[in-house]
Amino acid sequence: MALTQEELYRGIDDELSWSESDLPERIRTKHVHRLHPYLGKFIPQLVEILLDRYVDRDSGPVLDPFGGSGTTLVQGMESGYDAVACDVAAFNCQLMRVKTARYDVAALDAEVRAALGRLAAFEPGGIPDWVTPFARDWFAPVALAELAFFREIARDYEHRELLEVVLTRAARSARQTAHFDLDFPKQPQRGEYWCYKHRRTCRPVETARHFLQRYALDTVTRAAAFAAVRGDGCEAAVVHGDARDLTLAGPFAGVVTSPPYPGLIDYHEQHRYAYELLGLDDRRDLELGAAARGTSRAAIAAYATGISDVLSAVAPALAPGAPVVIVVDDRRELYPAILERSGLELVERYRRHVNRRTGRRAGEFFEDVLVARVG
Numbered sequence: 001m002a003l004t005q006e007e008l009y010r011g012i013d014d015e016l017s018w019s020e021s022d023l024p025e026r027i028r029t030k031h032v033h034r035l036h037p038y039l040g041k042f043i044p045q046l047v048e049i050l051l052d053r054y055v056d057r058d059s060g061p062v063l064d065p066f067g068g069s070g071t072t073l074v075q076g077m078e079s080g081y082d083a084v085a086c087d088v089a090a091f092n093c094q095l096m097r098v099k100t101a102r103y104d105v106a107a108l109d110a111e112v113r114a115a116l117g118r119l120a121a122f123e124p125g126g127i128p129d130w131v132t133p134f135a136r137d138w139f140a141p142v143a144l145a146e147l148a149f150f151r152e153i154a155r156d157y158e159h160r161e162l163l164e165v166v167l168t169r170a171a172r173s174a175r176q177t178a179h180f181d182l183d184f185p186k187q188p189q190r191g192e193y194w195c196y197k198h199r200r201t202c203r204p205v206e207t208a209r210h211f212l213q214r215y216a217l218d219t220v221t222r223a224a225a226f227a228a229v230r231g232d233g234c235e236a237a238v239v240h241g242d243a244r245d246l247t248l249a250g251p252f253a254g255v256v257t258s259p260p261y262p263g264l265i266d267y268h269e270q271h272r273y274a275y276e277l278l279g280l281d282d283r284r285d286l287e288l289g290a291a292a293r294g295t296s297r298a299a300i301a302a303y304a305t306g307i308s309d310v311l312s313a314v315a316p317a318l319a320p321g322a323p324v325v326i327v328v329d330d331r332r333e334l335y336p337a338i339l340e341r342s343g344l345e346l347v348e349r350y351r352r353h354v355n356r357r358t359g360r361r362a363g364e365f366f367e368d369v370l371v372a373r374v375g
Contacts, residue, residue, distance in 0.1 A: 016046055016369065017353040031074075031225035032099040036169045038069035039183060040265050042258040042327050042367075046352070047075040050256050054323040054371060057081045059253035063317070065243035065310050066259045068267075070096035073236050080231035081253070086239040086246060088287060090280040091168070091271045093240040098165045100236035105224045111157050112166075112216050115150070119212060122149050132276045138188050143174045143208040150212055151277055166219050168274040170211035175273065176204040242286050244309045250317030258327040259310075260288055262303040262334075263295035304334050311342035315374055326370040327352075335370055345375035 028043045055062055057080055064072035067085030073096055076083035083100075087093050124145035127136065131148055139147065147167060154163035177185035180197035188204075195202035205211075239246060260267070268275065268284035269292070275282050284290060288306040293299045311324065318324070324344055328335065339346050348371035 013350045013352055013369065016049060018045070031222045031229065033069075033071065033074060035099055035219055035222060036069070036095055036165055037172060037182075038095075039267075039270060040258075040261070041069045041071050044071055044075040044078070046327065047072050047256055048079055050325050050327075050369070051076060051079050051081065051254075054325055055081070055254035055256065056319075056322075057253060059319040059322060060251045061237075061253065063248070063250075063252040063255050063314065064257045065255065065314050066257050067096055067238065068092055068258070070099050070238075071258075072256045073238070074099050074226070076256075077230045077234040077236055078226075080234060082235050084237045084239065084248070084252070086241060086243045086248075088240075088242045088283050089267055089271075090240060090283070091274045091278075092267070093238050094161055094278075094280070095165060096236075096238045098162045099226070100238070101162070103159075103223050103227060105220070105227060108159055108162070108223060109220050111159055112163070112220050115153055115157060115163055116213055116216055118153055119146070119150060119209060122146065124149075128152070130279075134272065134276045138175045138177075138273065139171070139208070140174075140176055140204070140206040142206055146208045146212065147171055147174065147277060150208075162219060162223075163216070164278055166212060166216045167277060168271070169215045169219075170208050171273045171277055173211045174205045174208035178202070178204070242283075244306070244313050246313065248314065248317040251319035252314075252317055252322060253319055254322045255314060255318070255324040255326075257325070259307055260290075261329060262289040262300055262332075263291055263293060264289065266291040300332065300334070304338050307334075308338045308341040311338065311344060315343055318374060321373060324372045326372070327367055328370070329366065330368045330370070335368070339370070339372050343375055344372040346370060346372050 023045060030044065033044055051062065061082035061084050062072060062076045064085040067073060067087035069092065070085060073083045073085040077100065085096055124142045127144055128148050131144065135144060150167050154160045154167065157163060172182065175185065176188040176190055178189050178193055179195050179202055190204060192201050192203050266284065268282055268287060274280065289303045326335065336346055350369050352367050352369060354365040354367055
């Protein structure tokens with residue numbers, strides 16, 4: 001029997017549940033939070049409240065062992081915390097480094113405009129030998145030539161990693177796919193199609209130049225906006241590695257994290273265009289909860305063990321009494337046992353209503369907010 005509306009909303013924390021009108025997309029993706037699309041990220045306003053409620057900034061930096069796109073890292077710095085994030089995915093780590101780096105904005109702007117000037121003068125020709133079959137399959141020839149050229153000239157600049165993030169953001173938009181299917185394209189779209197987004201017949205993108213220009217200038221603007229609000233003296237550290245195997249110095253004032261969900265998203269595959277164009281180290285075999293593993297009983301058990309191992313590795317680095325705050329949709333009720341196996345005691349549990357849906361998705365969605373401490 002389905003839950004009643006009263007039962008559905010019982011235990012909802014209204015302070016953490018926003019409507020689209022209360023918290024529009026442009027606010028959720030303020031400054032560097034929108035440097036690159038990233039599925040499944042939690043919103044900075046949620047991190048801001050959780051930090052304020054639970055984490056004592058005088059006890060050390062805040063830690064996110066599932067760094068992802070860097071929401072805790074960036075919002076922590078805006079809220080006056082030093083912050084550390086770990087992630088097994090090379091692209092995630094590069095994105096976090098670019099978001100949190102300190103920039104001389106005038107110098108950055110000059111360098112980006114110099115790169116764009118070279119792009120404007122570029123005449124597409126052949127495709128370099130280093131380009132992979134995947135990239136040749138998913139991009140039109142002109143777009144691929146432009147992306148390859150931009151990757152090569154990025155190496156000439158001090159802010160190479162930032163220019164490479166611009167490249168990957170443009171590559172995501174320039175793939176040969178339907179405009180309404182940027183999140184989960186299954187195969188290249190090479191001919192005309194009926195576009196549900198624009199409600200007319202469209203063709204796939206054939207050039208990347210306009211995306212590169214638009215996103216490059218937008219990135220400078222967002223980097224400058226974050227520079228204006230980040231806490232004075234606050235620093236960020238990004239650790240590329242599996243948190244299960246890392247020795248973290250600490251002490252940390254607390255953990256605020258949103259782990260991957262089991263069997264939902266394969267983040268290495270989601271950003272494969274970045275791995276292919278930049279030649280990044282692919283460690284998808286270490287990714288917890290990857291969609292490719294499915295949701296069989298064995299996959300769920302492996303996921304629970306992996307999350308528990310991460311939390312067990314993190315716990316010794318926490319300051320006395322430090323909280324571990326986890327935002328996750330725990331519909332399978334996995335986390336009470338995960339926390340117990342990790343030596344953590346669940347002290348609070350409440351839900352938030354996520355009524356914002358993106359793309360063509362619909363329906364209500366809820367998340368659990370779990371607060372634990374070392375038992």
